[in-house]
Amino acid sequence: MSRRGEASGGDLSRVGKGGRPALLAANWKMNPTTAAEAAELARGILDSAREHAAAVETAIFPPFPWLVAVAGMIKGAPVGLGAQDSYWERAGAFTGEVSAAMLQGWCQWLIAGHSERRAYFGETDEMVSRKAAAGLAVGLQVIVCVGEPEGTFAAGRTADYVSRQVRRGLDGCTSEDARSLVVAYEPIWAIGTGRSADPEHACETMRLVRSVVTEVLGDEAASLARVLYGGSVNAQNVASYVELPPCDGCLVGGASLKPDEFSAMIQVVAEVYKTA
Numbered sequence: 070m071s072r073r074g075e076a077s078g079g080d081l082s083r084v085g086k087g088g089r090p091a092l093l094a095a096n097w098k099m100n101p102t103t104a105a106e107a108a109e110l111a112r113g114i115l116d117s118a119r120e121h122a123a124a125v126e127t128a129i130f131p132p133f134p135w136l137v138a139v140a141g142m143i144k145g146a147p148v149g150l151g152a153q154d155s156y157w158e159r160a161g162a163f164t165g166e167v168s169a170a171m172l173q174g175w176c177q178w179l180i181a182g183h184s185e186r187r188a189y190f191g192e193t194d195e196m197v198s199r200k201a202a203a204g205l206a207v208g209l210q211v212i213v214c215v216g217e218p219e220g221t222f223a224a225g226r227t228a229d230y231v232s233r234q235v236r237r238g239l240d241g242c243t244s245e246d247a248r249s250l251v252v253a254y255e256p257i258w259a260i261g262t263g264r265s266a267d268p269e270h271a272c273e274t275m276r277l278v279r280s281v282v283t284e285v286l287g288d289e290a291a292s293l294a295r296v297l298y299g300g301s302v303n304a305q306n307v308a309s310y311v312e313l314p315p316c317d318g319c320l321v322g323g324a325s326l327k328p329d330e331f332s333a334m335i336q337v338v339a340e341v342y343k344t345a
């Protein structure tokens with residue numbers, strides 16, 4: 070039996086994914102270092118994003134200072150723009166912070182609770198839920214990131230850990246937010262390591278994520294929310310995740326900094342969706 074068959078247990082039709090559009094999200098992290106390079110990086114994926122727009126939604130997440138330059142570069146193209154983080158208050162004495170309200174007009178998207186923010190900047194589930202709720206409240210689509218550390222995975226405690234993160238992270242969300250909500254399952258040990266998760270583990274955990282989203286938002290609303298996989302996804306392995314029934318796309322770090330590779334990934338995802 071193929072890996073696709075084993076992991077999916079059968080039918081992979083678009084209908085089986087509830088008609089939710091595939092999403093390929095590019096998290097540039099703290100790259101590149103100049104506005105010109107950022108604009109160039111965005112330019113490099115436009116052809117592929119345009120060509121496959123009917124099958125794949127593409128969104129890019131540059132660092133804050135490059136949002137304006139990148140917005141200019143992608144103007145009129147079917148590419149969403151998002152921020153990698155934001156603060157939940159609208160305005161005030163919060164030195165160094167950028168509010169979700171300030172992103173309106175530039176961005177359609179926001180990432181909340183990326184594991185690097187949790188690990189290096191002390192973000193808790195409570196902060197993640199406030200950030201997600203603030204983004205949703207100003208009309209942004211929000212990707213809430215969850216994922217277990219290596220030791221938790223090795224101890225077989227992924228399910229408990231990830232369920233708790235999803236439940237707490239969506240604490241401020243309502244069923245009305247579902248259409249704008251994405252949960253990205255990114256095992257920490259797979260991020261930036263080249264050690265992507267086994268599709269079966271990813272599949273099982275994404276199913277769990279969907280079941281917790283359903284518990285929190287209710288059946289009907291939850292069917293609108295998308296679930297992504299992230300962690301060392303590249304042009305070679307992206308199909309093995311996107312083919313999984315509970316997977317609505319991928320959150321991509323390192324490979325999104327290579328325009329040719331990210332363009333190829335858009336194409337691969339489009340092919341999976343067209344042939345499913």
Ligand code: PGA
Pocket residue numbers: 096255259260261262263299300301302320321322323324
């Ligand atoms: P990676 O990063 O693709 O480089 O593993 C993914 C992420 O951090 O979102």
